[in-house]
Amino acid sequence: MKHNSNLKTQKRILWLTGVLLVCFVFFVIRISVIQFIDGERLSREAIEQQTRDRMINAKRGTIYDRNGKQLAVSADVETVSISPITVRKANERELCAKTLAEILEMDEETILDKIDQNTSYVLIKRKVEKEQADAIREAGLSGVYLDADTKRYYPYNNIASHIIGFTGADNQGLLGIEQIYDSKLKGQYGRIVTARNADGTEMPYKYDRYYTPEDGADITLTIDVSIQHFLEKHLEQAVVDLQLAEGAAGIIMDIKTGEILAMATKPDFDLNAPFEITNVEVQEAIDAMEDEEEKSRATNEYFNKLWRNKAVVDSYEPGSTFKIITSAMALESNVITLHDSFNCTGSYQVAKESIGCWKHAGHGTLDLTGALENSCNPAFMQIGARIGQENFYNYYKGFGFTQKTGIELHGETSGLFYPEGSFNEVELATASFGQGPTVTPLQMITAVSAVANDGILVKPHLVKQITDSNGTILESYDTVEVRQVISSQTSEIMCGLMESVVSEGTGNKAHLEGFRVGGKTGTSEKLPRGSQKYVASFVGIAPADDPQIAILIILDEPPAGNHMGGTIASPLAGKILYDVLRYMDMEPELPEGSEIEGDVIVPKVTGMNVTEARQILSQSGLRCVVEGDGDEVNTQIPSPGVSIAKNGTVLVYTGDARPSNSVEVPDVTGKSFEEAKSILENSKFQFHGVGIENTTQGAVADTQSIAPGEYATIGTQITVEFIYP
Ligand SMILES: [Zn+2]
Numbered sequence: 001m002k003h004n005s006n007l008k009t010q011k012r013i014l015w016l017t018g019v020l021l022v023c024f025v026f027f028v029i030r031i032s033v034i035q036f037i038d039g040e041r042l043s044r045e046a047i048e049q050q051t052r053d054r055m056i057n058a059k060r061g062t063i064y065d066r067n068g069k070q071l072a073v074s075a076d077v078e079t080v081s082i083s084p085i086t087v088r089k090a091n092e093r094e095l096c097a098k099t100l101a102e103i104l105e106m107d108e109e110t111i112l113d114k115i116d117q118n119t120s121y122v123l124i125k126r127k128v129e130k131e132q133a134d135a136i137r138e139a140g141l142s143g144v145y146l147d148a149d150t151k152r153y154y155p156y157n158n159i160a161s162h163i164i165g166f167t168g169a170d171n172q173g174l175l176g177i178e179q180i181y182d183s184k185l186k187g188q189y190g191r192i193v194t195a196r197n198a199d200g201t202e203m204p205y206k207y208d209r210y211y212t213p214e215d216g217a218d219i220t221l222t223i224d225v226s227i228q229h230f231l232e233k234h235l236e237q238a239v240v241d242l243q244l245a246e247g248a249a250g251i252i253m254d255i256k257t258g259e260i261l262a263m264a265t266k267p268d269f270d271l272n273a274p275f276e277i278t279n280v281e282v283q284e285a286i287d288a289m290e291d292e293e294e295k296s297r298a299t300n301e302y303f304n305k306l307w308r309n310k311a312v313v314d315s316y317e318p319g320s321t322f323k324i325i326t327s328a329m330a331l332e333s334n335v336i337t338l339h340d341s342f343n344c345t346g347s348y349q350v351a352k353e354s355i356g357c358w359k360h361a362g363h364g365t366l367d368l369t370g371a372l373e374n375s376c377n378p379a380f381m382q383i384g385a386r387i388g389q390e391n392f393y394n395y396y397k398g399f400g401f402t403q404k405t406g407i408e409l410h411g412e413t414s415g416l417f418y419p420e421g422s423f424n425e426v427e428l429a430t431a432s433f434g435q436g437p438t439v440t441p442l443q444m445i446t447a448v449s450a451v452a453n454d455g456i457l458v459k460p461h462l463v464k465q466i467t468d469s470n471g472t473i474l475e476s477y478d479t480v481e482v483r484q485v486i487s488s489q490t491s492e493i494m495c496g497l498m499e500s501v502v503s504e505g506t507g508n509k510a511h512l513e514g515f516r517v518g519g520k521t522g523t524s525e526k527l528p529r530g531s532q533k534y535v536a537s538f539v540g541i542a543p544a545d546d547p548q549i550a551i552l553i554i555l556d557e558p559p560a561g562n563h564m565g566g567t568i569a570s571p572l573a574g575k576i577l578y579d580v581l582r583y584m585d586m587e588p589e590l591p592e593g594s595e596i597e598g599d600v601i602v603p604k605v606t607g608m609n610v611t612e613a614r615q616i617l618s619q620s621g622l623r624c625v626v627e628g629d630g631d632e633v634n635t636q637i638p639s640p641g642v643s644i645a646k647n648g649t650v651l652v653y654t655g656d657a658r659p660s661n662s663v664e665v666p667d668v669t670g671k672s673f674e675e676a677k678s679i680l681e682n683s684k685f686q687f688h689g690v691g692i693e694n695t696t697q698g699a700v701a702d703t704q705s706i707a708p709g710e711y712a713t714i715g716t717q718i719t720v721e722f723i724y725p
Helices: 002-050 084-089 093-104 108-115 130-139 176-180 182-186 225-241 280-288 292-306 319-332 368-373 377-387 389-398 425-432 441-452 488-504 565-583 610-619 673-682
Strands: 051-056 070-082 122-128 144-153 190-195 209-211 218-221 248-254 260-266 342-344 347-350 353-356 364-366 456-458 463-467 473-476 481-484 518-525 534-542 549-556 599-601 623-627 633-637 643-645 649-654 686-690 700-704 717-723
Touching (some): 051 144, 070 084, 070 093, 070 130, 084 093, 084 108, 093 108, 093 130, 122 144, 130 144, 176 182, 248 441, 280 292, 319 368, 319 425, 319 441, 319 488, 319 518, 347 377, 347 425, 353 425, 368 377, 377 389, 441 534, 441 549, 488 518, 488 534, 549 565, 610 623, 610 633
Parallel strands (some): 623 649
Antiparallel strands (some): 051 190, 070 144, 190 209, 248 260, 248 549, 342 364, 456 481, 463 473, 518 534, 534 549, 633 649, 700 717
């Protein structure tokens, strides 16, 4: 029994100890809260009774392009605040509210509420323009203060929006260079501390303390706003003309230094109104949503997509543009020579799989030049097999594809590749022609620049230098050579090969009379295969005999049927390069008296009246056939942006006339060039002959892009491939 009661006592003591411990812990926490947390607040309030401390924003640094053009500037504005106690004490409650409401276009009641608050300092409005601030100063109200502040302004609106980025209400960088270099740009806050009497009114001026803000540093970018403008103008037109569902992206880079001269993503946004939804359909859809959460989710999604810099964030399968890299690997590792030949029967057997060439009839025997010009997959599968998995992986890594480039932008990604040592023969074969692994546009242009830059891979960069407000250079960024990937001899051969692709092969629509351009087109189907969603691209260098710049353009989801890189990406790259090379003071080397001949890009004439349309088409060297008897063009065939031969015909439909879309495609296989052309044109199709022998006597049509007997819209371009019988 005794033992039992002892146990009870022990239990009770234990229980009491527990309760006391809990209470003790509670009090310790409570005391700590008063001491450290509330204490801080209480003592701060005590100080605020005696001083009024206002922050003065520093002037944010300017962002310049490489030639000193201002891309982001801070204009002086002012912040209006009041000391409610002072206002009330001066008996100016109503006068103050009325005057401020009028000048600042604010609600008078809101201001009255602020005047009635029992605090020593209330903000009325920020970012007030100088004129309004002067008007307030003139009114001479008691207890109203104006403090210097700055407002960000972007003189070029949408230009380079994804690179420059923008700032928020507190001048903090939220995207792009504004965000990454925020700590450099923002400078140091200044302060005004004013002493006061115990009742909260200010003491005489001699007690003021003014701490000067320190202006932020200026940043000079590598981009050239003119080159940026050329790139953007053409990409923007392409998004409309080619109906690119997911927009477009492009980069122009200095091959030798890695300086980005231009980088753009379309669609873009106005840096002066980055939170504005400019897409009417999206705005309507969001307005129609009833659930607030759903609304804000949709809004966030819209902006996340719009602000996404596709050129560094998105990865894609490079497709045939990758054949440049495979060729460089093979030449550098001495597994092929320019004289080796490869056979294409239309497909190639790897392990147990038969993988096809785009040309079903096969290319026959080709050397490396021919394989690149004709973009022959079986030839590249054979080249890839000679390189071997391990070697392929090492070069792939050497060209920088397994790592981010390290450019000064947030969100950069690296593409996907098979883990080292675990990719099989079939994967090697498809990777050799650019299918399987993914890369970012920036990785791709960096690698191709290395191919053209004596084999030296340089790090791409966007910032040239950082200077303080007196112009003293704080930091400057020179060329960073990452490594030599191939020899200068291989590089020279590769530049010649790339040039022949543009002058003779699938990239020929980027050919510019008088300029030596090298490059390669690519078309890849997005995953899952069979989705009919494509990426068309072109990557190139210019001038090919002394490469200075590299260009890459990505056209994301052109409509199926008009999605080939050779048809849409290379003519666009040609137009951009033409503007850029002329701007860079490179005059075309044209033989005397010669005219620029070749294909023409169909301009947009829908929405115009017939006279205008005729005029525009005639200026482009195209014939115009009008159907219907209306005034305005409602439809045109071919679509804008499509490249057709000079003197080709554009059908424009007016009034009630609409294109009939049920014409049978005639069979032209076995016909000569002239016969095939006339048969297709008589059926109102656009004829497009390809194949290296297409102008030679004796060549016959081998394949046609739309099979005989199928129905297609009149005006559709039908590509016919010619071979020797
Ligand atoms: Zn082939």
